Amino acid sequence: MRLSQFHLHTSKEVPAEAEIISHKLMLKAGMIRKLASGLYTWTPLGLRVLRKVERVVREEMDAAGAIEMLMPAVQPRELWEETGRWEKFGGQLLKIQDRKEAWYCYGPTHEEVITDFARQELASYKQLPACFYQIQTKFRDEIRPRFGVMRAREFLMKDAYSFHLDDADLDRQYEVMHEAYNRIFTRLGLEFRAVFADTGAIGGSASHEFHVLAASGEDAIAFSDASGYAANVELAEALAPGSRAAAGENMTRVETPYQRTCEAVAELLKVGLERTVKSVAVIGEQGFVLALVRGDHQINEIKLAKLPGLADYRMATEVEILENLGTEPGFIGPVKPLKRVHVIADRSVAAMTDFVLGANEKGFHLAGVNWGRDLPEPDAVADIRNVVAGDPSPDGSGRLQIARGIEVGHIFQLGRTYAAAMDCTVQDANGKAVTPTMGCYGVGVSRIVAAAIEQNHDANGIVWPEAMAPWQVVICIINPKKDPAVVVAAEALHRQLLGMGIEAAMDDRGLRPGAMFADMELIGIPHRIVVSERGIVAGTFEYRHRLAEASENIGLEALLMRIGASA
């Protein structure tokens, strides 16, 4: 491809609304252009990258035995009413009325349509398992579209759906898809983690999110440094530490006139934050509850709400705290409360000795506190905190690291919810109508492009992984308009690369070298080769990898080996 005949249009300025780096760089590189809120045009440059992602996704779906099809984007209201989602899906569902005043939606997902297809097409257990997928433009009417294509309203998605006679077969397919997803993100050259996810309200039996790791990610995820274990921080289990040591100190009452936080108390007393205990007062079904976590830990509201009687808990008011503990927030604790209160200790708190906590007296804390001696054993011991870096991995292998991630894929064992709601059955081997169990498997194709940039960029622009680059190689021609020999040499090199199956762009736009190199670094081409008169005379090319410190002059053979090896 000659760039003089390609529409490449980089910009220096980006609008203020571009908040995150991928949005800025996609605009600067000219990969996308905004049409309206949450609606983006993929320019020729951007589309090249999008198609690379699409191709890898398609190849891996095919390899996993999924069969491609294409369902309409526009879906009739009636189907969504069968599952109750016409109302339940909420404001993200873009509802449309046609000229006959019939209601439709622009599909944000296709469980209803595929289940309707299945109930017409699948009659016998002999047709199962079946796994279909499509790669299609979807629409979610985000209340606040932002971050460019990261949270656009119209976006490209791969969605797959599978149908099975029994749970074991769904498990098998789920594993196949899990592996396919691993291959997709590995082939794309991205650092990622498959994260255990909460199956939540939909109530399926297993679910994994695939996250591209990036500092700007919306989700904090915890993963083992020794195994494949990964989970959303809020869902990762904090294991119980070893057993409690023997008490070494006496309980003392210490004056803490202005110290209302664990951090301030620890600083005043010159003890580690991990020696302090934070008391959180909440109201559950049975009334007042004190939840205790270590001063260096955070309470996890999801875990807390899973305990008996706390499904709908709320924070206690200051009045309720005064009534139960006899003091005000900042000095509260489980020792000698005014009334008998229910105490839930995090596993790590239950294992502490000689710890520090509020004295239930304004301006005072207690130090050297010990379970059993200074206060009763907790009413309950449970995992109620977020994991932190260094915690042992819940799978028993290695220690947890914490990183931020961007969700780009989600696989889900749906179970029979949709098939049952829509009366989709097949005949089993005995001629009995049975409801198949389903899996669904999504990839945010356009989102991957933005996520990859969040993970792979530097001060000069995008740094594409080889498999996602619009071209693997750019041949920069110095003075193409004045020097026909360099163009001839560039074309010869271009042909050679093509013969090796390597996609190269020729920058024959006639820019001065600085501007040309800046453009190529901005758009993130992995390999840059400069063809100049000087190089032709010397029989060398100037080569530089996008991440190299400097360029080097090497002969043709070395050049082709270098590129061939990495491409």
Add this chain to the structure above:
Amino acid sequence: MRLSQFHLHTSKEVPAEAEIISHKLMLKAGMIRKLASGLYTWTPLGLRVLRKVERVVREEMDAAGAIEMLMPAVQPRELWEETGRWEKFGGQLLKIQDRKEAWYCYGPTHEEVITDFARQELASYKQLPACFYQIQTKFRDEIRPRFGVMRAREFLMKDAYSFHLDDADLDRQYEVMHEAYNRIFTRLGLEFRAVFADTGAIGGSASHEFHVLAASGEDAIAFSDASGYAANVELAEALAPGSRAAAGENMTRVETPYQRTCEAVAELLKVGLERTVKSVAVIGEQGFVLALVRGDHQINEIKLAKLPGLADYRMATEVEILENLGTEPGFIGPVKPLKRVHVIADRSVAAMTDFVLGANEKGFHLAGVNWGRDLPEPDAVADIRNVVAGDPSPDGSGRLQIARGIEVGHIFQLGRTYAAAMDCTVQDANGKAVTPTMGCYGVGVSRIVAAAIEQNHDANGIVWPEAMAPWQVVICIINPKKDPAVVVAAEALHRQLLGMGIEAAMDDRGLRPGAMFADMELIGIPHRIVVSERGIVAGTFEYRHRLAEASENIGLEALLMRIGASA
């Protein structure tokens, strides 16, 4: 591909609403399934064909120098108001309100969006010419969706748009696209014609429609048997015949009591229909007009309306006819009208001698009529009829044939209408802002699939052109479940075909031969190879081309040569 692992689902019955053969066969073959009015799911089988068409279109667009991009399907109302089309486009425009009550449409076409893109991206004449395309799902809210994907509401389209500094450059690009379209339909193996089209209300300067020829086509098109000339029948020029012969008969008044049509009069008088003249009474700006065409010709309303004073003509009422001609319809003519009337003769009528027409007297016609002698020369002579088969081609080469066609592509010189309405300018070489001129170029990708079936089918089903077939070859395995040797032999053959770059399906579903062959004929696979125990023993394969009368047993080498030669 093993068909046991592919979702193939043919049916014997089709719903009554399937009126045309392509709709019936696509349903029977299981290529599409209806979701709602004008909304179809492309099954795995259907999608394979759709993707083949898409790939050919993409390759030819790339080869023509068009650059692929992807615009949003959902477009903001504001853009459509700039061109006035928010109202003018009519009911086909599917209007959508989002959660913030802003108006959008599901794009039926993208002139507004691409012109908005161009006015932001194109600043200088140096960036011209520019030609962009996309392959995208579009939506037209048809008032009466029917014929399956032939007139669906949601459909796949390739739309391209080009921008040029001057008309000459637009002409150049138009020719390039014209050629690309010729290659697309040629590669797809379709019989087609590029038809001169009316530029109509949009007012561009040139336009061609590409029609796939098929008996069921909605449009009648006329094309030369000797040149590339083709036009919609209504637009094809009927050339003037040779000069008028000398009169040979006297004018006589003949009794035609019940004969009110040329056909009836010709039969009564035992003269050829081409000797009679049909008089059509209309009211134009200047009043009453008699338009004359030969009895065997049809008047062309479009051509008539292009004559001076007839832009908004209407048919005359019986009262107006009586007033002007003194008689009633069925017996009217230009000879001795009651009042002086304006007579427009078709070119062929002006060249007639000794002809027959109404006598302006109830129950009578005149025979042996001659211009100049029996009535004055016509006030105007013009081309006001439809061409018929056998007419000389207007380009002077060959004679016209008439066929029916299905429009699958349209190329159009738009001119400056959109760019001017949307204030899209570029700086010319002198730094002056100038409005670029535009072309647009559409292909109905999903429609091509249906049109190809209309053209290529027989009593047993679809007969795919090689390039559009879901697979070029099917290997039918007899008794795969009982006889492992046939499966091994089929797999070996499959690998050999793959090595030759030929896509083959293996029918390992275990159907009995009759049902299996019927399925493969229905879905239109060009080459069928049967692998059976008997064949293995004999060292031959049973081969049959989809259009062959019978199968033949041939050896491997001959088989591969046969398939390789035609694929």
